[in-house]
Amino acid sequence: MSDPIAIESVLNETRVFPPSQEFSANAHIKSFEEYEKLYAEAEADPEGFWAKQAESLDWFKKWDTVLEWNEPFAKWFVGGTLNVSYNCLDRHLTTWRRNKAAIIWEGEPGEQRTLTYQQLYAEVCKFANVLKGQNVKKGDRVALYMPMVPELAIAMLACARIGATHTVIFGGFSADAIADRVNDGKVKLIVTADGGYRRGAEVTLKNTIDNALPNCPNVEAVIVFKRTGTKINMSSGRDHWWHELMAAAETECPAEELDSEHPLYILYTSGTTGKPKGILHTTGGYLTQTAYTTKMVFDLRDEDIYWCTADIGWVTGHSYVVYGPLANGATVLMYEGAPNYPDYDRFWDIIERHRVNILYTAPTAIRVFIRWGESHVLKHDISSLRLLGTVGEPINPEAWMWYHHVIGKGKCPIVDTWWQTETGAIMISPLPGATPTVPGTATRPLPGILLDIVSKSGEPAGDNEGGYLVAKHPWPSMLRTVYGDDERYKKTYWSEIPNRYFAGDGARRDERGYYWIMGRVDDVINVSGHRLGTAEVESALVSHEAVAEAAAVGRPDEVKGQAISVFVTLEGGRKGDEALKNELRAHVAKEIGALAKPDDIRFTDALPKTRSGKIMRRLLREVAAGADVAGDVTTLEDLSVLEKLRDDED
Ligand code: WTA
Secondary structure, X not given: OOOOOOEEOOOOXXXXXXXXXXXXXXXXXXXXXXHHHHHHHHHHOHHHHHHHHHOOOOOOEOOOEEEEEEOOXXXXXXXXXXXXXHHHHHHHHOOHHHHOEEEEEEOOOOOEEEXXXXXXXXXXXXXXXXXXXXXXXXXXXXXEEOOOOHHHHHHHHHHHHHOOEEEEOOOOOOHHHHHHHXXXXXXXXXXXXXXXXXXXXXXXXHHHHHHHHHHOOOOOEEEEEXXXXXXXXXXOOOEEEHHHHHHOOOOOOOOOOEEOOOEEEEEEEOOOOOOOXXXXXXXXXXXXXXXXXXXXXXXXXOOOEEEEOOOOOOHHHHHHHHHHHHHOOOEEEEEOOOOOOOOOOHHXXXXXXXXXOEEEEOHHHHHHHHHHOOHHHHOOOOOOOOEEEEOOOOOOHHHHHHHHHHHOOOOOOEEEOEOOOOOOOOOEOOOOOOOOEOOOOOEOXXXXXXXXXXXXOOOEOOXXXXXXXXXXXXXXXXXXXXXXXXXXXXXXXXXXXXXXXXXXXXXXXXXXXOEEEEEEHXXXXXXXXXXXXXXXXXHHHHOOOOEEEEEEEEEEEOOOEEEEEEEEEEOOOOOOOHHHHHHHHHHHHHHOOHHHOOOEEEEOOOOOEEOOXXXXXXXXXXXXXXXXXXOOOOOEOOHHHHHHHHHOOO
């Protein structure tokens, strides 16, 4: 490689966990040979492969052309028509699944509701009629700002049913963040709730909407679902109660026949600079890949209780709480609240009571569970679990091992799934009956997904050489553009590396062909000309028994270019001191090499995170550099964390 990005990879993990024979024997894909054969076939003919997967959906009219590629603009299943809501609901009603639980919901205070496919269908039809009654038409945008209640899924499916494009805004966003998204999307109607529950407290959603609305001139109406019963302001003419409109709504609403490229949703994701990007996903390709990956990656069976803990406000909730599982006729568990309410064992209690079989969560959650201690897990019988998954960031091997032993009891395959809001669906993941897993790697791309690791000029990297992770061929669930901004789409994703989709992540591929994600390339630290992935430094720190969580960032250094600054939270109750700092430095030196030895170590009670759990390294970089923290902090979960970090500066 002549022009390597040269992110030096220092993580050296050798433990290998093949799937058990028993798991493989019953899996959809039963061996690594079978995966490799499938992969090779799909690589030779990606269009043919995806067309075959698209056939498992119900189409009103079959497509004429599988892929129309006008770089960087893709159209999949051109000329075909279908409806996502029809595929998630109607088609199950003619089978035994009509009385199967579609959603089993648990509220944070403890209420439980189950909606069968038939019941969900009726609610969705009614709400689709409610939207029509509010003058929402095919192509209009509807914003959903709701707690994790079934009505959020109902509203999404109702939009999809009539061809309105939804944009879900995570329930933790502020009025300003809402107004930005609503205006960028030219949203006509907002669906919200009076409030929701989080860690025993009420989140007052409608009040926040009221604060956003003076800045949202295009919004004509607001529909309010009553969740908490708190007193709210209802502006007459504009605001309507969900239950009142539903009581008067017809129970049948035919699913609109939509073009395969009809916009299904916009989801905003923050970039490193500037206003949030509206990632646009469409219909046929999106559903094809989400449905296929849900079935194969989670090895989904009809009798499974499947629980993805993501909030629907994030892409994981769109693809793997709602669309992928429901398209497969799965039973989805949905939980409204926090993992530590009323106590630290809530998740394990839920798993025990509902006999959950598949758990899909995030590394950040796993590290929090480790910190809380395994005693909370051991109180419960979680033996129903048969498969575990993670998404959102690289999972450090220590967290992987804990997940494997303490939650999986050594018997559950772990699928570490790499993908992005932009990719719409999983791209790299083990297939649980086929792929031997190694802690810390998402392993291989899925069949039909063509990736590479390249230098800045686009040359392929050799084994174990770090580089940029790119896609070589369009995939069905890829973003179609940045809403209203084709130029930004081109610039962000298609101009960095010639003729390749650039994911923004650094990665390396080992001699097995496994992909190791090294974090965002803007999270790379350059020490004395060596570029280190922050994930690897963090992983080394977390492998020390005293450390619960760690974030590493670079700060300017006259001599080395950048120095390594780390922020560390300690295992329950431990106090940090100089001796421990020295021990950690020595530990990192031992794990990675002297090069990666942190220059500064700060102990902190918590790390600043986005509401989806990603560490906000940009803020930490600013703190580390001793600068004032500027710029957008609207996605920060807890502002006080930042205050404390600043106070603690030495
Ligand atoms: C990171 C979440 C390593 C990565 C679905 C990506 C991961 C970004 C993994 C997208 C994984 C996600 N291993 N890194 N298994 N999964 N990432 O848009 O940096 O919230 O680019 O989508 O998260 O985050 P997003």
